[in-house]
Amino acid sequence: MTSTSRRPFRRAALARASLPQATAATGSLALLVGTRKGAFILRSNAKRREWRLAGPHFLGSNVHHIVLDPHDRRTMLCAARAGHLGPTVFRSVDMGRTWKEAAKPPAFPKAKEGEKGLAVDHVFWLTRGHPSEPSVWYAGTSPQGLFRSADGGVNWEGVGGFNAHPLRAAWCGDEQSSPPDGATLHSINIDPRDPKHLYIGMSCGGTFESSDGGSNWAPLNKGSIADFLPDPNPEYGQDVHCMRMHPLAPDRLYQQNHCGFYRMDRAEGEWVRVGMKMPKRIGDIGFPLALHPRKPDTLWVFPMDGSTVWPRVSPDGKPVAYTTRSGGKTWQRQASGLPERQGWFTVKRQAMCTDRHEPVGVYFGTTGGEIWGSLNEGGKWTCLVRHLPEIYSLEAAELG
Amino acid sequence: MQVVIPPQLRDYTHDEAQVEASGTTVAEMLADLDRQFPGIRFRIVDEQDRIRPHLRIFVNEEQTRTLDAHVATADRILIFGALSGG
Numbered sequence: 001m002t003s004t005s006r007r008p009f010r011r012a013a014l015a016r017a018s019l020p021q022a023t024a025a026t027g028s029l030a031l032l033v034g035t036r037k038g039a040f041i042l043r044s045n046a047k048r049r050e051w052r053l054a055g056p057h058f059l060g061s062n063v064h065h066i067v068l069d070p071h072d073r074r075t076m077l078c079a080a081r082a083g084h085l086g087p088t089v090f091r092s093v094d095m096g097r098t099w100k101e102a103a104k105p106p107a108f109p110k111a112k113e114g115e116k117g118l119a120v121d122h123v124f125w126l127t128r129g130h131p132s133e134p135s136v137w138y139a140g141t142s143p144q145g146l147f148r149s150a151d152g153g154v155n156w157e158g159v160g161g162f163n164a165h166p167l168r169a170a171w172c173g174d175e176q177s178s179p180p181d182g183a184t185l186h187s188i189n190i191d192p193r194d195p196k197h198l199y200i201g202m203s204c205g206g207t208f209e210s211s212d213g214g215s216n217w218a219p220l221n222k223g224s225i226a227d228f229l230p231d232p233n234p235e236y237g238q239d240v241h242c243m244r245m246h247p248l249a250p251d252r253l254y255q256q257n258h259c260g261f262y263r264m265d266r267a268e269g270e271w272v273r274v275g276m277k278m279p280k281r282i283g284d285i286g287f288p289l290a291l292h293p294r295k296p297d298t299l300w301v302f303p304m305d306g307s308t309v310w311p312r313v314s315p316d317g318k319p320v321a322y323t324t325r326s327g328g329k330t331w332q333r334q335a336s337g338l339p340e341r342q343g344w345f346t347v348k349r350q351a352m353c354t355d356r357h358e359p360v361g362v363y364f365g366t367t368g369g370e371i372w373g374s375l376n377e378g379g380k381w382t383c384l385v386r387h388l389p390e391i392y393s394l395e396a397a398e399l400g
Numbered sequence: 401m402q403v404v405i406p407p408q409l410r411d412y413t414h415d416e417a418q419v420e421a422s423g424t425t426v427a428e429m430l431a432d433l434d435r436q437f438p439g440i441r442f443r444i445v446d447e448q449d450r451i452r453p454h455l456r457i458f459v460n461e462e463q464t465r466t467l468d469a470h471v472a473t474a475d476r477i478l479i480f481g482a483l484s485g486g
Contacts (some may be wrong), residue, residue: 083481119448
């Protein structure tokens with residue numbers, strides 16, 4: 001299918017399927033840390049009071065994402081790229097004691113003679129598949145590519161419906177429309193009611209949706225702006241920093257974008273810039289967003305200075321998280337425990353997460369190598385770890 | 401032929417700095433290396449058969465930028481990681 005027209009939303013069919021349980025976790029926890037110089041695992045007991053750091057794994061490699069299978073709680077995938085070497089995916093089934101490289105890492109097809117083919121620069125994003133497909137994982141790459149493994153991350157195949165789509169080049173843009181560290185496909189979200197219903201985000205490119213397991217895709221960007229293009233309301237081409245679907249309310253999407261913070265209730269099919277409700281002096285620019293696991297109206301963002309040359313640090317050197325408990329209608333400042341001045345934090349799009357405990361723990365990692373956590377949903381922040389390399393990603397993994 | 405493996409790739413060769421491989425072109429030599437040490441080729445060459453930007457392959461003392469370069473049994477192949485920043 002080559003059309004970019006929007007297909008009707010299959011709300012009735014999707015609504016019949018069951019949703020995951022909303023029970024709080026009570027066991028031990030790990031934070032999986034991807035950094036510019038390797039991966040680390042920060043473990044705690046069930047009370048989350050004592051934290052023990054292990055690693056590094058793959059010292060010297062860029063680790064963009066490290067993820068534990070939330071269902072089997074033993075398979076861990078790690079997207080790694082050493083400075084000199086090509087990208088790959090490693091797999092562990094013993095919490096990182098041993099690793100084995102993918103037999104067939106994500107790679108684009110070889111181009112025909114005379115054509116310039118794409119090459120994966122790095123694997124950027126990893127997402128475990130739907131619970132009904134226990135061996136399926138998805139990977140997003142730079143440049144923008146979508147890959148799927150049907151055997152737990154050992155062998156990867158391109159999702160041809162996206163990678164070979166006749167409009168892929170138009171959707172993804174060229175090098176001049178890419179961020180300095182390379183364009184990425186990220187934010188792979190799978191509808192818990194339907195394994196074939198997928199969302200992806202791209203920087204740049206926008207949000208896209210598939211209702212047939214990735215064979216066909218359509219842009220889903222109405223309402224989100226792109227103020228860096230001649231037409232600020234294009235069908236595609238937006239710069240999505242992070243997009244997440246709430247697992248208990250899969251028709252609720254949130255998006256932290258280059259041009260603000262948005263919410264979509266899928267049946268409406270339009271992004272609403274709820275970030276406009278944030279204080280003007282803070283703005284609604286940032287990279288990550290983290291969801292409350294049980295309350296679809298509650299989430300956290302970490303605002304950045306997106307003015308002039310885009311410093312991408314905490315506004316005015318005062319790090320702060322903002323939370324909403326109303327789906328973005330109102331926002332509350334959460335800075336207790338964070339530096340009150342001269343705190344020039346940068347938090348990347350994969351570097352903020354929540355656990356599933358009660359109350360929910362909220363965590364973020366900085367490019368300065370610090371991990372901060374709050375065990376009371378942002379009420380008070382504590383620095384858990386210092387002196388790590390530049391943090392790319394942070395994932396909470398329930399162990400017990 | 402002898403192939404000198406840089407430190408970045410010795411995880412694949414079980415810490416061996418020098419290994420033996422066969423072939424009449426660099427492409428065939430890399431294919432043989434990959435048979436012996438699965439995964440090593442993709443860390444050196446991308447999916448479009450381009451030598452990765454920060455790796456260099458020398459046939460004896462001459463650098464090659466193409467996999468079509470001919471090699472012979474008596475040649476010595478040297479693979480290097482280029483200099484890199486922080």
